[in-house]
Amino acid sequence: MNTVVEPAMSPRDRVLQTAEHLFSERGYAAVTLRDIADALGIKQASLYYHAPGGKEELFVQVTERGLERHRVGLDNAINEAGDGLRAQLYAAAGWLLSQPSINYGRMLQSDMPAISAHEAERLRVSAFTALIAPLQRAFDEGLADDSPAKAKAVHLAGAFLSVIEGVHNLPEHFLNGEPKAAMARFLIDTWLEGINHHSKTIQD
Amino acid sequence: MNTVVEPAMSPRDRVLQTAEHLFSERGYAAVTLRDIADALGIKQASLYYHAPGGKEELFVQVTERGLERHRVGLDNAINEAGDGLRAQLYAAAGWLLSQPSINYGRMLQSDMPAISAHEAERLRVSAFTALIAPLQRAFDEGLADDSPAKAKAVHLAGAFLSVIEGVHNLPEHFLNGEPKAAMARFLIDTWLEGINHHSKTIQD
DNA sequence: GTCTATACACTGATAGAC
């Protein structure tokens, strides 16, 4: 959440990380180059050294970087979680909550239309590959062969992402001290077992 | 989706409806007063006749109006659906999909910080009352008394809203011709019955 | 790598005519 910028970090990484933090928080349109420069303690014009293409290039670089990190991280989290679907979803949720919020919905609806059509299309593909695809695989492999939900693993993946991102974006006072990861696990449990049949968290 | 502006409509309503359509699509920061004026076929300065307070007042009015409409519509949809939780959730989803997308997450994360703190707080309360509360009641009443999920009806309500809004915001090519309402019902079914136990839609 | 200075377009907003 609090993207701390480590002191020992390549200048380029500091710029990208700071920009990512702000874009992730408020979206493309609401962040100005001055906001980013101020957060870095430099002047707005200096950003053009790191991103000659200006705001759009900065956003595209930052978003691409974040999505690639998610693709790897989400894949790893799922693979290392072993065989059970529940454990894999717990791990995926844990990863997503450990990262700056992605806000897939805002990205598609608000941010993409604001940049050039060509770049937007590339990002849309990257976003699908990084966020939906790994989850889709988990659902597909984790579901019983005769489950009618198996054919709709993409939809389940999208819905899962929505739920976890929703938890991620929750304001603090909604939480009552409960950690977001616990809330995510509760929602995963109800979803796997059915809302009414859900009894308690089962380890597997 | 396609907010058609009827010819026989009070001028004020035309302005508010057009502004709502644009704000709902792209968010507060990405919409300019000229965008709204252009869509109405009038000049930017003319908007100050309808909203003397300018862009922020316009946004607040529009959002409040939309939220109030949701509060009533969601409540009615749930009440008229009868007793079963499934039927109530179907009806709630149907209502949400019939309206311009709300994008609760973007609203809290991107739009609210851009307006004055006082107005933002009022809208946050309205949003909770209009969107979360009716769903929370449905979950609370619909769940078995001994269900451990009963105590967390708020969380279920928030997750439900995330999922349906996620479906709502889906780009066309994700749908493969399947109606959004059908996808919503599928997701509700899996959630009620448990992903693996889900067999087929049950009428109740 | 970062700065100052500046050009230039866009945005929100006000004043006043019709």
Place this chain on the structure above:
DNA sequence: GTCTATCAGTGTATAGAC
């Protein structure tokens, strides 16, 4: 109710010094 005209402020971007 809508217009024209106008302005101050902000935002992106470029040029060139250090």
